[in-house]
Structures are given as structure tokens and as C-alpha cells.
Amino acid sequence: MGKEIERLALEKGHEISLKVNSSNADSFSAGDLDNTEVAIEFSTPKTVYENIIKCFESNIPVVVGTTGWLDKLAEVNKRCIDDNQTLFYAPNFSIGVNIFFEINQRLAKLMD
Numbered sequence: 001m002g003k004e005i006e007r008l009a010l011e012k013g014h015e016i017s018l019k020v021n022s023s024n025a026d027s028f029s030a031g032d033l034d035n036t037e038v039a040i041e042f043s044t045p046k047t048v049y050e051n052i053i054k055c056f057e058s059n060i061p062v063v064v065g066t067t068g069w070l071d072k073l074a075e076v077n078k079r080c081i082d083d084n085q086t087l088f089y090a091p092n093f094s095i096g097v098n099i100f101f102e103i104n105q106r107l108a109k110l111m112d
Helices: 002-011 048-057 070-082 095-111
Strands: 039-041 062-064 087-089
Touching (some): 048 070
């Protein structure tokens, strides 16, 4: 998903200011986010929390599509609110899956 977002962003004329991957994840710091307007976070459950916190420290809004880290979601939400940060999280960015989620909610209301 991250590679597809990168492709589309470049195709639309956006600049990628930083890519964090396994080769630079240990050395990535909040200071590396200078000149960044938004972070798009599609990493791993082990690295997502620290990446979000580094973005918050740089006052960078974060869009998260990484799964498997919900044990930290309440902590991230609290920090987001306390520090007046911006976070958009969705467990799945697939259009088809999100349509399915919406249909299920509407069906549940009808069945009540």
C-alpha cells in the first residue's frame, strides 16, 4: 500500500520528503521530518507507535494504515488529544472492504 501511495503521490506532483524503511528506521528522528506536511504511515506493528510519536513531536499530521498495533491505540489517542495533534487511522484502506463495513452497519440497523 505504501508503494502505491508513493506512486500516486509522485504522479500527482507531490514530493516525498522522507521514506523510512528497515535500512534507516533505527536512525530516523523527529528532526528528519522538517519540510514535511503529512506522514503516511504503513510500516509494521513493531515500529508504528514510535513513528507516530516522532511525527507528533514534529507537529506532523499522521495517516496510519498499519494494522496489528491496537494495543497502543488508546495511548496514541490520548497523546494526540493532549498534545493537540492530528491522527487519521483506518484498519483497512481497501475501498471494497470499507464498503462492506458500511453495508454491515446498515444491515445491523435494519435487523434491529
